[in-house]
Amino acid sequence: MGRHPFKDYTEEYMALMRGVYSDETWKTRYRRYNRMNLMFLDLKAKGLVSTTSPKTMTSEDVRTYIIERKKQVQASDLVQDINALNKLCLYLDNNAV
Numbered sequence: 001m002g003r004h005p006f007k008d009y010t011e012e013y014m015a016l017m018r019g020v021y022s023d024e025t026w027k028t029r030y031r032r033y034n035r036m037n038l039m040f041l042d043l044k045a046k047g048l049v050s051t052t053s054p055k056t057m058t059s060e061d062v063r064t065y066i067i068e069r070k071k072q073v074q075a076s077d078l079v080q081d082i083n084a085l086n087k088l089c090l091y092l093d094n095n096a097v
Helices: 005-017 023-045 059-070 075-091
Strands: none
Touching: 005 023, 005 075, 023 059, 023 075, 059 075
16 A cells, blocks of 8 residues: 555545445545545554554554544544444454444
């Protein structure tokens, strides 16, 4: 993977999901993954997570993301983030979520 593995893996996953999700759902999920990528990059820069790769992130990385994200959004948005992250990680055979 390249310099930004979260972005690279989400691009791969979302390419497979085109036509599976409705157009509106696809666009919403794509934007969500872009926001998540930026947050994981920030958390990595601060040393709070071990990686930005959804393939190798740990349950502790996910926990840190949830704690930090919870400070910014309502519970319903957080649930959507967790669901999206879970789908991406499971696609990559990672059960960290």
